[in-house]
Amino acid sequence: MDLLKQKIRQEGRVLSDQVLKVDSFLNHQIDPQLMVEIGKEFSRKINNEYQNSGDAHPKRVTKILTIESSGIPAALTTGLELGVQVIFARKKKSLTMTDENYVSQVYSFTKQETNDITVSKKFISAQDHVYIIDDFLAHGAAALGLIDIVQQAGASIAGIGIIIEKAFQEGGQKLRDLGYPVHSLARIKSLRQGNVEFIEEVRS
Amino acid sequence: MDLLKQKIRQEGRVLSDQVLKVDSFLNHQIDPQLMVEIGKEFSRKINNEYQNSGDAHPKRVTKILTIESSGIPAALTTGLELGVQVIFARKKKSLTMTDENYVSQVYSFTKQETNDITVSKKFISAQDHVYIIDDFLAHGAAALGLIDIVQQAGASIAGIGIIIEKAFQEGGQKLRDLGYPVHSLARIKSLRQGNVEFIEEVRS
Numbered sequence A, B: 001m002d003l004l005k006q007k008i009r010q011e012g013r014v015l016s017d018q019v020l021k022v023d024s025f026l027n028h029q030i031d032p033q034l035m036v037e038i039g040k041e042f043s044r045k046i047n048n049e050y051q052n053s054g055d056a057h058p059k060r061v062t063k064i065l066t067i068e069s070s071g072i073p074a075a076l077t078t079g080l081e082l083g084v085q086v087i088f089a090r091k092k093k094s095l096t097m098t099d100e101n102y103v104s105q106v107y108s109f110t111k112q113e114t115n116d117i118t119v120s121k122k123f124i125s126a127q128d129h130v131y132i133i134d135d136f137l138a139h140g141a142a143a144l145g146l147i148d149i150v151q152q153a154g155a156s157i158a159g160i161g162i163i164i165e166k167a168f169q170e171g172g173q174k175l176r177d178l179g180y181p182v183h184s185l186a187r188i189k190s191l192r193q194g195n196v197e198f199i200e201e202v203r204s
Helices: A002-011 A032-051 A072-082 A141-152 A171-177 B002-011 B032-051 B072-082 B141-152 B171-177
Strands: A063-067 A085-089 A101-108 A113-120 A129-137 A156-166 A182-190 B063-067 B085-089 B101-108 B113-120 B129-137 B156-166 B182-190
Touching: A002 A032, A002 A156, A002 A182, A032 A072, A032 A129, A032 A156, A032 A182, A032 B072, A063 A072, A063 A141, A072 A085, A072 A129, A072 A156, A072 B032, A072 B072, A085 A113, A085 A141, A101 A141, A113 A141, A129 A141, A129 A171, A141 A156, A141 A171, A156 A171, A171 A182, B002 B032, B002 B156, B002 B182, B032 B072, B032 B129, B032 B156, B032 B182, B063 B072, B063 B141, B072 B085, B072 B129, B072 B156, B085 B113, B085 B141, B101 B141, B113 B141, B129 B141, B129 B171, B141 B156, B141 B171, B156 B171, B171 B182
Parallel strands: A063 A085, A063 A129, A129 A156, A156 A182, B063 B085, B063 B129, B129 B156, B156 B182
Antiparallel strands: A101 A113, B101 B113
């Protein structure tokens, strides 16, 4: 997605060979118009999957699932585009979460801690076809936690939408090896020497 | 805001005299179309304040400020409507937050803990005119923490947009006594006996 790559080039800051900071438009300050474009792009990819599924009775996405907090804006704009509800998994159980929940564990490398992530059972059922969205894909921990929750619900997974994939880390490969469609809007090959190098891809 | 009140009546659950659960459309599952309408309503109120300010040189809102996570969807749709950037205060410092920050303390009554909330100094300056958005207003702790951050930046406050105000708690009165315009889209008078009773207001 060219607009996103341009933003990363202009405003991203490489803090180390592993860490790209994009807090001016993605995960602290948010650029609302960019988020609308990201929602449109994920929707386009979801519709492509649907049309090219080869399935006699392909399923439409019924829910968007993300995890608080940075996944929420893109999940919202994608849900708006598709006309479906958005769910964000909670990292900490609130006192008002009194219903039965799906729970999985996610280790955060940036925060160096393991969180339970929680989704109320009311909001995902076995009939749902769920599209997962997150801002970053690195080791794949968050995405695997969300996949686990969808599986606990007995629902199916339409695919995984990622804004920025650090393709030099193993998360993307893990998810593709599991057979899920992974739609990354920007794939970073390397952050070496303070430079952001993208994997250039054929448009799909 | 009638659409919101209708949603609260249909889907809200009164857990106690103090606690209203609206996790099916506001703070766990999110209704994207409702969020768009909420963004339009806040924008309308912001424009009303601007037009009726009585100031010879009234200021336009330059930033929307909220706090993760449940404030993000409405902040995003309001920012989109106004064409300004959205900032969400962080409740926990990430390892990538290496810049200088504004920090304030917020006690969460639902989670029974005090959090530092953090905003990078890069994103609010003394020239900004900031509109604060949050999902709930009860004791006012989150709003007061966000006000503190805007004041640390030397910026001005355009107003405070709240989706649901529990008007039987003291937060709304505190903020109005401080002189800020408070725009609550639904004001709840009481949750007694399992019923949601709204304060009916003249349209503005």
